Amino acid sequence: SQTIHQWPATLVQPVGSPLSLECTVEGTSNPNLYWYRQAAGRGLQLLFYSVGIGQISSEVPQNLSASRPQDRQFILSSKKLLLSDSGFYLCAWRSGGSYEQYFGPGTRLTVT
């Protein structure tokens, strides 16, 4: 069966510090991978998606970046965090022919 992992689960970082969130998927190959951000009490905002290694599409201009160094690994990064980067970050995957997305447990980021 397929499993998606995210870490860390929670993170408190000061403004201006770097960020690295990692997401890995097990039990499937060549998944489509996604990063979403959810502000408190709000919907999900698509940040990045990837259809293959090294292929990243950015949806929202911001100080975040994403990379996919391996088939089942997706990384969200920032060089300098802003207060507005606080939120619940969710990684998701989808197999090529499916309409259903599977979400990881999320990382709750608080920038202070």
Add this chain to the structure above:
Amino acid sequence: GQSLEQPSEVTAVEGAIVQINCTYQTSGFYGLSWYQQHDGGAPTFLSYNALDGLEETGRFSSFLSRSDSYGYLLLQELQMKDSASYFCAVRPFSGGYNKLIFGAGTRLAVHP
């Protein structure tokens, strides 16, 4: 662009039936999905409508009318565990099947 509108909150009692509406403005999309998210948790897939009409999955049903730019999620025999946020989402043609645009979500509170 695309936008989806949902009521922000809905309240119902155990055993009742509740309908959560989703109206959208989009130039074209592959289908309408519904996701459930409990507080602090990750969204989980509930249903998908590629075509107009009703899709039934146990206590949950989802409906789509493209001509009316409207869909809904119907929850029957409500249980306390159904208290959660519910999101509608569309996969627009412009995203090449990779983008999933979410509504802001409807918070459902089920009372005894």
